[in-house]
Amino acid sequence: MHSLEPLGEVVSPAEALRRTAFLLERGRQHSRRVEAFRGAAAVVAELGEEEVAARVQAGTLRELAGIGSSTAGVIEQAVAGELPDYLARQQEEHGGPLVEAGEGTAALIEAVIGDCHTHSDWSDGGSPVQEMVLTAVELGQEWQVLTDHSPRLRIANGLSAERLAKQLRLVEAINASLGGQFRLLKGIEVDILDDGGLDQSEEMLGQLDIVTASVHSKLKMPKGAMTARMIGAVTNPRVDVLGHCTGRLVTGGRGTRPQSEFDAEAVFTACAENGVAVEINSRPERCDPPDELIELARDLGCLFAIDSDAHAPGQLEMKAYGCERAHRLGIEADRVITTWSAERLLEWSEERRRG
Missing domain, CATH: 3.20.20.140 (Metal-dependent hydrolases)
Structure with missing residues (x-):
């Protein structure tokens, strides 16, 4: 068993949302916040990357049920080839070792x-x-x-x-x-x-x-x-x-x-x-x-x-x-x-x- 390596800049929207949810759970954050990111990941997976990118370009991403301001921000930055700021914060806060392991x-x-x-x-x-x-x-x-x-x-x-x-x-x-x-x-x-x-x-x-x-x-x-x-x-x-x-x-x-x-x-x-x-x-x-x-x-x-x-x-x-x-x-x-x-x-x- 090993910890997941931090994600870099090139990451798909679905992967960015999944990883964010994982880190929120790892940090024992409120389940509603976790569910929001997992739900958004399901929406993105169903649409496909081309449709998601098109909606980001058209500014219609947030019209989708299950996509809020935080999840939309992660998607938009991932589509742009950037490491989403929200994900980067979670990796910094909750991505380290769970125990000090000798x-x-x-x-x-x-x-x-x-x-x-x-x-x-x-x-x-x-x-x-x-x-x-x-x-x-x-x-x-x-x-x-x-x-x-x-x-x-x-x-x-x-x-x-x-x-x-x-x-x-x-x-x-x-x-x-x-x-x-x-x-x-x-x-x-x-x-x-x-x-x-x-x-x-x-x-x-x-x-x-x-x-x-x-x-x-x-x-x-x-x-x-x-x-x-x-x-x-x-x-x-x-x-x-x-x-x-x-x-x-x-x-x-x-x-x-x-x-x-x-x-x-x-x-x-x-x-x-x-x-x-x-x-x-x-x-x-x-x-x-x-x-x-x-x-x-x-x-x-x-x-x-x-x-x-x-x-x-x-x-x-x-x-x-x-x-x-x-x-x-x-x-x-x-x-x-x-x-x-x-x-x-x-x-x-x-x-x-x-x-």
């Missing part, structure tokens, strides 16, 4: 070539699957698991079995169009039910490459019940990754939330015994698990997945935060499944499911 952290960031936890606009993400994939390719990634939410999480527009089946066909079509340069894997972030069951049918789970399982409800469940709930999930051979295990929020627009109470030693021992990777969720508002639990999982022999939990393209680089923590806490790269090739990952998952 040699070890930098090496781990470079080694992380995949992601087991990403979302699209099929559930509560902000961008189409294709845009998430394109950005991952631009960041030098080799594979990514699409893990939109499961049905019970209605607030996040969770996927029914029917919608998931339709999404899997889209994944196949995207992979067919990529010519082997990148692999989009079929997945889900499945909700862990109160009794430790999984919120999707066995038939559909059996069609997926990677399953990340997370608790999203009743986070204040008593410690014993929560422990049994989580162990029930990680002992299911369909589960590959235990997502954001404490459920805590430490900062951000949703406020803060304390971590769930569970017997971490028992849960991580079950993860180690069943080959389930413990996610190091890289989102700054989660920073989950806390350091002491990562150290416990490390000492118990667990594998890890450094994931972005990205809900938008500009969040895919957040794995740098997880890499910094993992290196600082002594997690070797080969214990991180997101450093593995897609082939190795799939072989590991298939072997686990066969028992």
